[in-house]
Amino acid sequence: MPVFAPTELILIRHAPAVTEGRMAGKRDVDADCSNSAAFAALRARLAPDAARLISPALRCRQTASSLWPDLPAPDSDARLWEQDFGAWEGMPFDQLPDLGALDLPDLAAHRPPQGESFADLYARAQPALAEVVARGYRKTVIIAHAGLIRAALGMALGQPHLGLAFQIAPLSQTRLIAVAGAWSIACVNEPAQ
Numbered sequence: 001m002p003v004f005a006p007t008e009l010i011l012i013r014h015a016p017a018v019t020e021g022r023m024a025g026k027r028d029v030d031a032d033c034s035n036s037a038a039f040a041a042l043r044a045r046l047a048p049d050a051a052r053l054i055s056p057a058l059r060c061r062q063t064a065s066s067l068w069p070d071l072p073a074p075d076s077d078a079r080l081w082e083q084d085f086g087a088w089e090g091m092p093f094d095q096l097p098d099l100g101a102l103d104l105p106d107l108a109a110h111r112p113p114q115g116e117s118f119a120d121l122y123a124r125a126q127p128a129l130a131e132v133v134a135r136g137y138r139k140t141v142i143i144a145h146a147g148l149i150r151a152a153l154g155m156a157l158g159q160p161h162l163g164l165a166f167q168i169a170p171l172s173q174t175r176l177i178a179v180a181g182a183w184s185i186a187c188v189n190e191p192a193q
Contacts, residue, residue: 007133008186009176010046010141011149014055014063015039016170022092024059025085025115031059033066038171038192043067045173050139053132055080060143063171067143074143079128082145086115108161122151122160129155133178149174156183 015031017024033039046067052074054060064074088096099110111117116124125148132140142148146168154163156176168174168189175186 005136005138006177006179007137008139009129009132009152009178010050010139011152011174011176012042012063012067012141012143013146013149013168013170013172014057014059014143015066017059021094022090023085023088023096025082025089026057027089028058031062033062035171035192036066039066042171042173042192046141047139050141051132051135051137052141052143053077053080054143055082055145055148057081057145060145064143074141077128079124080142080144080148081124083118083121083147084116085112087113088115104161104164107164118147118150118164119160121147122154122163125151126155126160152176153185153188156185 015033015035018030018032052064052068054064054074054076056076056078061073061076099107102110108118108122111120129152132142149168150163150166151160152163153166153174154160157163166188169191171192172189173192174188174190177184177186
């Protein structure tokens with residue numbers, strides 16, 4: 001009987017985005033990396049030999065630099081970007097349209113004007129995550145966005161829209177284990193401290 005080695009994805013949401021009360025999405029905004037205690041606590045829990053990958057967003061690059069100040073910058077993958085909210089990018093949060101009480105499948109399919117839906121984000125991100133698992137590293141740390149982490153959770157649950165049911169806090173980690181094509185969720189939204 002073959003032995004399958006598990007692959008652990010450690011998904012970390014970037015440090016708090018400096019959005020000035022506006023929708024960020026694919027806008028390239030800074031991260032507030034001033035909480036050195038949170039970074040130290042998170043760093044202490046991560047395997048030093050884990051592979052590393054990030055979204056190319058500035059806030060993810062800054063988070064990686066603060067998390068691993070003595071290491072070279074991790075590789076980035078554009079498929080790990082946050083959802084593109086199109087015409088809603090840069091809008092004050094209190095001026096965003098009220099979508100009403102959409103169920104999760106309808107919310108996942110909803111596409112902002114000139115933007116992408118969560119389902120589009122999932123379709124973009126899922127192959128990238130599958131490729132990470134296929135590389136065969138025992139552990140891979142990915143610094144990305146709440147939307148990407150929700151997409152990964154939807155992938156693990158077998159229904160992409162279910163990922164929208166999760167809250168993902170800045171600098172939290174979500175851990176997924178892949179074994180022979182099957183997924184399990186080890187933890188969700190675990191705080192840095």
